[in-house]
Amino acid sequence: MTVLRSEATIPPTERLPGRFRGFMAGFPSGVAIITATDRQGKQWGMTCSAMCSASVEPPTLIIGVRAASPTLRALLDSGSFAVNLLHERARETAELFASGDPDRFDLVAWEHESGYGGAHLYEAAHSVADCRVSQSVLVGPQRMVFGEPFRISTLTEARPLLYGMRRYGRWSAAG
Template identity: 55%
Template sequence: MTTQPTAAAGAQASPDAFRSLMSEFPTGVCAVTTRDPDGEPWGMTCSSVTSVSLAPPTLLVNLRAGSPTLRALLASGSFSVNFLHARARETAELFASGNPDRFALVPWEQAPGAGGPHLVRDAHTIADCEVVLTQPMGDHVTVYGGARRITRQHSLPPLLYGQRQFRSWSQS
């Protein structure tokens, strides 16, 4: 016997209702970084990061369409995903703020062959990626990155975001 799903009472699937829904789903926090063709560093906080494939190693990030970071990333064809550690909340907030001087306020380096700037103080792990595919959807663009190199920086626990709050992984 099959049953028919019933409509549950709830909010319309509006942007605000969807934002509220997704705020209840905790996730890790990253800073996606790149350099434009003139060598200028760009970056933004991103919590929409997902593994896609182990062979070849591929991840995806979702970036706001029209973002200067996305524009630079697409022009360069490469980027770094800086997985932020629990003590990097200020950097997560800085890279979410739109402050044009963000790279003057945090230590970073551009190693040869890196996809983008490495946030050496604030990332526990960094994945250097090359763009292998992009897919626009609504007000965002999904960027698939083939991971070329993974660098472990610190052994601190990851920074998490959920319920509109930053937290760290429990040490228990």
């Protein structure tokens, strides 16, 4: 086995955040769009790859959201949000919601009914979990939000969209 070493094995403190970003890029994840509805009924949403399961009992997930995000403000004010897990053909939607385009909800198909945690992106998502906020914790410029799903909808059997190494990908058919 060959072990590769670089001069940056133990980087100076000022370089550590950049190295950490590169380290985490090597850990691919699924892609989700987090949506929330503010008190005036306006839809907010953002692309998120910082999501994980925290507990099966009670069912709890964690999402990472930039502390200054208007989507975060809407989901904390309303106490709920939706996690739209994107399928492999939804790259354009992921990029749109990552762009911050103020008209993003005018450019995608979505629905929001009473009792939803946020908008359901029914053409881009393979599954949606509506969640109640149970707690949140500030970590640097991010807020980790704990959500307890109260409804899970499977929309299609499509494979998930993946993100890693700073690019989008899809699940291999072989495997």
